[in-house]
Amino acid sequence: MAILKLDHVVKRFGEFTAVNNLSFEVAxxxxxxxxxxxxxxxxxxxxxxxxxxxxxxxxxEILGRKPGRENAAEIGFLPEERGLYRRMSVIDTIxxxxxxxxxxxxxxxxxxxxxxxxxxxxxxxxxxxEKLSKGMSQKVQVAAAMVNSPRLLxxxxxxSGLDPVNQKVLEDLVLEMAQAGSTVVFxxxxxxxxxxxxxxxxxxxxxxxxxxxxxxxxxxxxxxRLTLTAQNDPSQLPGIASATRTGGADGWxxxxxxxxPGVSPGExxxxxxxxxFALRGFESHRPSLHDVFIHLVGGQPETVNAEKAS
Amino acid sequence: MKNIxxxxxxxxxxIASTRGFWVMLLVLPVVIGISQVAGRFFxxxxxxxxxxxxxxxxxxxxxxRRLMLNYQRIELSAFSxxxxxxxxxxxxxxxxxxxxxxxxxDAQIEQFVAxxxxxxxxxxxxxxxxxxxxxxxIDPPPxxxxxxxxxxxxxxxxxxxxxxxAGNLTGEIETPQGKRPLALAVFIPxxxxxxxxxxMWTNGAPNTTLVDNVRNEITRLQxxxxxxxxxxxxEAAAAITSITTPIDLSAPPxxxxxEQVMIRSALPLALVYLLLVTVMTTGSMMLQGVIEERSNKLxxxxxxxxxxADLMYxxxxxxxxxxxxxxxxxxxxxxxxxxAVQGMVADIVKPSLSAIEPWMFGAMLFYFLAGYLIxxxxxxxxxxxxxxxxxxxxYLMPVIMLIMLPVIFxxxxxxxxxxxxxxxxxxxxxxxTPFAMLARLGAGVSVIEVLGTGAMLAAFVVVEMILLGRxxxxxxxxxxxxPKLGSFIAMIMGKHTA
Numbered sequence: 001m002a003i004l005k006l007d008h009v010v011k012r013f014g015e016f017t018a019v020n021n022l023s024f025e026v027a028x029x030x031x032x033x034x035x036x037x038x039x040x041x042x043x044x045x046x047x048x049x050x051x052x053x054x055x056x057x058x059x060x061e062i063l064g065r066k067p068g069r070e071n072a073a074e075i076g077f078l079p080e081e082r083g084l085y086r087r088m089s090v091i092d093t094i095x096x097x098x099x100x101x102x103x104x105x106x107x108x109x110x111x112x113x114x115x116x117x118x119x120x121x122x123x124x125x126x127x128x129x130e131k132l133s134k135g136m137s138q139k140v141q142v143a144a145a146m147v148n149s150p151r152l153l154x155x156x157x158x159x160s161g162l163d164p165v166n167q168k169v170l171e172d173l174v175l176e177m178a179q180a181g182s183t184v185v186f187x188x189x190x191x192x193x194x195x196x197x198x199x200x201x202x203x204x205x206x207x208x209x210x211x212x213x214x215x216x217x218x219x220x221x222x223x224x225r226l227t228l229t230a231q232n233d234p235s236q237l238p239g240i241a242s243a244t245r246t247g248g249a250d251g252w253x254x255x256x257x258x259x260x261p262g263v264s265p266g267e268x269x270x271x272x273x274x275x276x277f278a279l280r281g282f283e284s285h286r287p288s289l290h291d292v293f294i295h296l297v298g299g300q301p302e303t304v305n306a307e308k309a310s
Numbered sequence: 311m312k313n314i315x316x317x318x319x320x321x322x323x324x325i326a327s328t329r330g331f332w333v334m335l336l337v338l339p340v341v342i343g344i345s346q347v348a349g350r351f352f353x354x355x356x357x358x359x360x361x362x363x364x365x366x367x368x369x370x371x372x373x374x375r376r377l378m379l380n381y382q383r384i385e386l387s388a389f390s391x392x393x394x395x396x397x398x399x400x401x402x403x404x405x406x407x408x409x410x411x412x413x414x415x416d417a418q419i420e421q422f423v424a425x426x427x428x429x430x431x432x433x434x435x436x437x438x439x440x441x442x443x444x445x446x447x448i449d450p451p452p453x454x455x456x457x458x459x460x461x462x463x464x465x466x467x468x469x470x471x472x473x474x475x476a477g478n479l480t481g482e483i484e485t486p487q488g489k490r491p492l493a494l495a496v497f498i499p500x501x502x503x504x505x506x507x508x509x510m511w512t513n514g515a516p517n518t519t520l521v522d523n524v525r526n527e528i529t530r531l532q533x534x535x536x537x538x539x540x541x542x543x544x545e546a547a548a549a550i551t552s553i554t555t556p557i558d559l560s561a562p563p564x565x566x567x568x569e570q571v572m573i574r575s576a577l578p579l580a581l582v583y584l585l586l587v588t589v590m591t592t593g594s595m596m597l598q599g600v601i602e603e604r605s606n607k608l609x610x611x612x613x614x615x616x617x618x619a620d621l622m623y624x625x626x627x628x629x630x631x632x633x634x635x636x637x638x639x640x641x642x643x644x645x646x647x648x649x650a651v652q653g654m655v656a657d658i659v660k661p662s663l664s665a666i667e668p669w670m671f672g673a674m675l676f677y678f679l680a681g682y683l684i685x686x687x688x689x690x691x692x693x694x695x696x697x698x699x700x701x702x703x704x705y706l707m708p709v710i711m712l713i714m715l716p717v718i719f720x721x722x723x724x725x726x727x728x729x730x731x732x733x734x735x736x737x738x739x740x741x742x743t744p745f746a747m748l749a750r751l752g753a754g755v756s757v758i759e760v761l762g763t764g765a766m767l768a769a770f771v772v773v774e775m776i777l778l779g780r781x782x783x784x785x786x787x788x789x790x791x792x793p794k795l796g797s798f799i800a801m802i803m804g805k806h807t808a
Contacts, residue, residue, distance in 0.1 A: 050614045069313075072615040083608035087324060099316055100615040144611065 001064065003028040003152050003183045004049060009058030011044050011207075018044045019055070020207040026185055026200075028151075031178050033198030034187040035289070037297060041207040042187040043080050046156055050077055063152060073102040076150035080157040080187075082141045086130035090121060090140055093129060097144035108147060115143035119169070135166050142170060146177065153177055155186035159193050171197060191289035201289070205297045215289060222287040222295050224259035226268065229281030238271050239263035252280055313616040317624020322631050325595050334591060335636055339643035358493035359456040359485050360520060361478075363464050363471055365500045368535075369528055373496075374455060376527040380519070381451040383419050385428035389446060396443040398435050407431055416554060453520055454485040456492065468497045468509045479513045494520050502532065575728070575752025581674055582721065582748045584640060585681050588633045590710070593689035596629045597702055600693030618783035626686055633682055670751055673760055677751075680767050681744025684774060685713065691778040694785035695798075717745045728753030737763050740770035777802050 004026040011019040019041040026032045036042050047053045049060055051067035060067050063074055084093055091112050098108030116125055119139040129137060138161060146153065155174070159167050174197060178184050188194055194201060201218060203211040211218055223241055228234055229252050235243045241258045248254050259268060265284040272279055287295075325331050364370035390407045393399055399408040405425070406418045414422075422431070432446045439445065458464065462474035475483075475495050482489040494517070497509040508528055510521065530551045537547035603609050612621060688709055696702035716736065724733045728750045736746035737755075743763050747755065784801040 047610070052610065052613045069615065069617055075614070077611065077614040079607070079610035079614070081607035081610060083603075083605075083611075085320075085324065085608065086602070087327070088320075096316070096320060097611065097615065100313060100612065141611070 001028055002026060002061065003063060004032075004185060005061040006045065006049070007059040007061075009045070009048065009060060010056045011041075011048060011053070012056045018207050019048070022058070022204070022207070022209055024202045024209060024212050026183065028183050029178075029181070030199040031174060031184045031186070031197045033194035033201035034185055034204070035189065035191065035194055035201050035293065036187070036204035037189050037293075039206075040189075040204040042204060043156055044207075045204075046077075046154055046185075046187060050075070050154070072100070073148060074151040075101075076145040076148060076153040076182075078142055078145040078153075078155045078158050080160070082138065084129045084137060084140060084144075087128055089126045089128055090116060090132070091125050093140055094144050094147050098147040101148040103148055111147050111149070112143065115147060118173070119143055134161060135163060138162055139166065139169075142173070146173070149180075150182060153182050153184045155184065157188055158186055159188065159190060167193075191293055195289045203293065203296055210296045211292070218289060218292045219287045222291055223261055224263065224265050224268075225285040225287065226257040226259065226265055227281065227283040227285070228255045228257055228279060229253070230255060231278045234272075234277070237268065237275070237277065239268050254281070313620045314624040314627060317616070317621055318628035318631065321596075321599065321625055321628025324599070325592075325629075325632050326635075331595075331632070335639055338640050339647075342643055342647045357450050357452050357454055357487075357490060358517070359454045359483050359490040360493055360524075361456050361458060361475060361483065361495040362498075362524075363458065363466075363496065364498040365464065366498055366502065369498050369531055372531055373524055373527045376523050377453050377520070378451070379416075379419050379423065380523055381453075382423050382427050383414060384452070385449065386414055386419065386422050386431075388449070389428060389431055392446050393435065396439055398438055401435050401438045405431065450487070453493065453517075454487060454490055456483045456485045456490070459483060468499070471495065471497050472509070472511055475511065479511055493517050494524070496524055498528065502528070575749070578670075578674055578748045578751040579721075579725075580641075580644075581678055582717075582745050584637055585678055585744065585748070586714075586717065588636050589682050589685045591636070592629050592633045593686055595632070596625060596686060597689045597693040597696075597706075598699070599625070600690060601696055601699060601702060604694070604697065619779060622690060622779055622782050625690060626683065629686055630679070630682060633686075637678075673751060673764070674748060676764060677744040677748045677767070680771055681748075683771055684741065684744070687774055687778045691781045691785070694782045713741065716742055720746055721749060724749040724753075729755075738766065740767050743767045743770075 002025040005024075007023050009019055009022045010017065022041070022045060034042050034046070044053070048055045049062050049067055051069065051071075063071050065071060088096070091109070094112035094115060095105065095108045098111060099105060103111070113125070116122055119142070121136060121139060121143075124132060124136060129140065132140065142158070145155070153174075158170060158174075162170060171193070174184050174186070184197075186193075186197070195215065198215065200214055201211070202209055203218070211221065227246075228243075229248070231251060231253070233243060233245075233253075234240055234255055234257060239260050240263075241260045243258075244256045246254045246256050257268075259265070265282075269282060271277075272282075362370055362373060364373075386407055390409070390411060393401075393407050394410050399410070402408055406414065406422050422428075425431070426433075428448050432448055436445050459474065459478060462471055466474065472495075475492065478492040479495065481491075483492040491513060493513055495511040499506040499508070502508055508525075510524070512521075534544075534547040534551040537550055538544055542550070603612075616624075689706075692702055692705045692709065695705060720733055720736045720742065723730055724746070727733070733746050733750055736742040737750065737759065739746075743766065747760070747763055780803070781798075781801045
C-alpha cells in the first residue's frame with residue numbers, strides 16, 4: 001500500500017510552475033529519499049502532501065486519505081525552515097506539538113521525556129529554548145516531530161545545520177524509526193545522506209521528476225566507469241564508449257574508461273579475456289548518487305522558487 | 311476546537327509568564343493603592359492661614375464670621391451627601407442636612423450654625439450610622455486666622471506690616487493649629503478711602519474665594535456705613551446691605567438629573583478607556599507573537615498539525631483572555647478600592663453600579679468584546695503581513711490614527727452631548743460602534759439603536775473575520791517584501807494562490 005501518492009500534481013505560483021506534473025508513490029515501510037537541488041520543488045511537494053498549501057491540479061493521497069489535519073496524529077513533520085517559541089521550555093515545546101497532534105497531556109509528556117533523554121537534553125528539560133545552542137534547538141525540533149511516534153515521518157532537509165556528530169545521531173534515529181515500523185520520507189540535496197539511508201528515491205529537477213526507483217536503478221542510469229592498466233589502447237574493445245590515457249610506466253598505460261549504456265564491467269572483462277587483450281589492472285568504479293544527480297540534473301542551477309520570492 | 315483552545319492556552323501562558331505582563335497588570339492597582347496610602351499618610355494640610363489687621367475695628371468680626379459661614383456651607387453640602395449615602399436623614403428629619411439638597415440659602419446656613427454647625431450635626435448622626443459606614447470626617451476650616459507674628463503690632467502701618475510678613479508670605483506662619491502657609495494678609499486702615507485703601511498681600515497663590523469673601527464683607531459694611539451717613543438707622547442700613555435676591559433654586563436630588571446621567575455613564579465611559587488601553591496593549595503583544603512565529607520559521611511546523619483558522623481563533627481567544635484578565639483586575643481593583651475607601655469615588659462607583667440596568671451589563675460586555683475582536687483582528691493581520699516590528703509600524707500608524715483620533719473627538723463630544731449628532735453617527739460606523747455606544751449607554755440609548763448597531767456590529771465582525779482571516783492565512787508562510795496592493799487585495803478576496 002502506498003503511504004504517500006502524488007498523481008500528476010501541478011503547483012503554480014502565478015506564472016511560475018513550482019511542481020510540474022509530478023507523480024510518484026512511497027510504499028509503507030522503509031526510508032524514502034526525496035532528492036533535488038535547491039528550488040527543485042521538494043518543499044512545495046511536501047507542503048502539499050501536508051495540506052499546508054493546495055495543488056493547482058492533480059491528486060494527492062497520504063495514509064490512504066486526502067491531505068488534511070485529521071492525518072496529523074499519524075504524521076511527524078520537520079520543516080526545512082525551523083523555529084521554536086523562544087520563551088517556551090524544552091519539555092513544554094515537545095508536549096505542545098504532541099498535543100497539537102492529538103496526544104493526551106500525560107502521554108505527550110512521557111514521550112517527550114523519553115526523547116529528551118534520547119537526545120541528551122535531560123539537563124535542559126525545563127530550560128527556555130532561547131538558552132539552547134542551535135544544535136540543541138534542532139534536536140528539540142526533531143523530537144517535536146517524532147513525539148507522536150508517527151506512522152509517516154516527513155523530514156525536509158533534516159541534516160542542514162547539524163554538526164557531524166548530531167547528523168550521526170539523527171541518522172541513527174531515522175534508522176531506528178524505520179526499524180520500528182515508521183515510514184520515513186526525507187528530502188535533501190546532500191546525496192551522501194540519501195546514499196546511506198534510503199531504499200528508494202525520487203529525484204526532482206525544476207519541479208519535474210527525473211528519476212524514481214532504487215539506488216541501484218539510479219546508478220544504472222549512468223554509464224559504467226573503469227580504470228584499466230593495459231599495454232594497448234582499449235578504445236576498440238566492444239562496449240567501450242571512450243577511453244582516456246591518464247598516465248603509465250614501463251610500457252603499461254592507465255586508462256579512464258566509460259562504458260556504453262547497458263554494458264556491464266563484467267562483459268568488458270570477458271571481452272578482454274577472450275580477445276587476448278593484455279591487462280594488468282582492472283578497477284570498476286561504482287557511481288555515487290552525487291554522480292547520478294549531476295548526470296540527471298545536468299549541473300544546472302534550479303530556478304528560485306517563486307513561492308519564496310512572492 | 312481542542313486545537314483552538316491549545317493555541318489559546320499557549321498564547322495566554324506565554325504572555326502571562328512574562329515580567330512585562332505582570333508589571334502592566336499590577337501597575338494600576340499598585341498606583342491606586344499607593345495613592346490611597348500616600349493620601350492617608352502624606353496628605354498635605356488642607357488649610358492655609360490669613361492675617362487680618364483692622365485698625366478701624368469695624369470689619370474684623372464680620373470678616374471672620376463670613377469665612378466661618380462659608381466653611382459651614384461647604385461642610386453642610388458634604389454632610390448632606392454623607393447623610394443621603396448612608397440613609398441617616400431619619401436621625402433628624404427637619405434638619406437642613408436631612409433634605410437631600412445640595413444648594414443652601416444663607417438662612418439655611420444660619421440655621422445650621424445656630425444648631426451647632428457641622429460639629430453638632432456629626433455628633434448627632436455618628437451614633438446612628440451603619441456599621442460599614444465610616445464616621446463623618448470633618449474637614450478643618452479652609453482658612454485659619456493667624457495672630458500677628460512677634461515684631462508686628464496692630465498699630466503698625468501697611469508698609470511695616472508688609473515688611474514684617476514678607477518672610478511668612480513666602481513660607482508659613484504660626485496658627486493655633488500649627489504652622490500653615492500664609493495665603494493672605496489684610497490691612498484695613500482706620501478710615502478706608504481711595505487714598506487709604508484696604509491693602510492685601512498674597513503669597514503668589516491667592517485663593518479667590520478667600521479674597522472675594524474678605525472684599526465682599528468689607529464692601530457690605532462700607533455700604534451700610536454710607537447708608538447710615540445718608541440718614542438711615544443702623545438697623546435699616548444693615549437690613550438693606552443684607553438683602554439677597556430671594557431665589558428658590560430647584561435642583562434634582564442627589565444622584566438624579568444630569569448627575570444621574572453622569573453616574574450611569576461612569577462605568578461605560580471607563581470601559582471605553584479600558585477597551586482602548588487593553589486592546590492597544592494586548593494587540594501589540596499579539597503583533598509581536600505573530601512576527602516572532604514568522605521570523606522564527608515555526609509556523610510550518612504548526613500548520614502541519616492545525617488549520618490556519620484554528621491558529622487565528624486560538625490567538626484571538628488567548629489574547630482576548632489576556633485582555634479580560636487585565637480588565638477584570640483593573641476594574642476589580644478600582645471598584646474594590648472605591649468601595650473600601652469611601653469618599654467621592656465611592657459616591658460615583660456605588661451609584662454607577664446600582665444605576666446600571668441588567669441589560670446594560672450585557673450590552674457593555676457585547677460592545678467591549680466586539681471592539682476587542684475588531685481591533686485584535688487588525689493587529690493579527692498586520693502581524694501576519696509584517697516581517698519585522700519595523701514593517702508592522704508602517705501599517706500600524708495609519709490604523710491607530712484611524713481608530714484613535716475619531717474616538718478621542720467622539721469622547722469629548724459625548725461628554726458634552728451624549729446623544730449629539732457626531733456620537734450618534736459614530737454609533738453606526740462599525741469600527742467605532744463599540745466606543746460610541748459604550749460612551750452613550752449611560753445617557754440613555756433607544757432599544758432600537760442598541761439592537762440596530764449591535765446587529766450591524768455583529769455582521770461587521772463576521773465579515774472582518776472572513777476577510778482579514780483570509781489575509782492572515784495567506785500571509786502566514788509568505789516571505790520576502792510585504793505584499794503590494796494588488797497582492798493584498800487578492801489575499802483579502804481569497805484569490806491568492808497558496
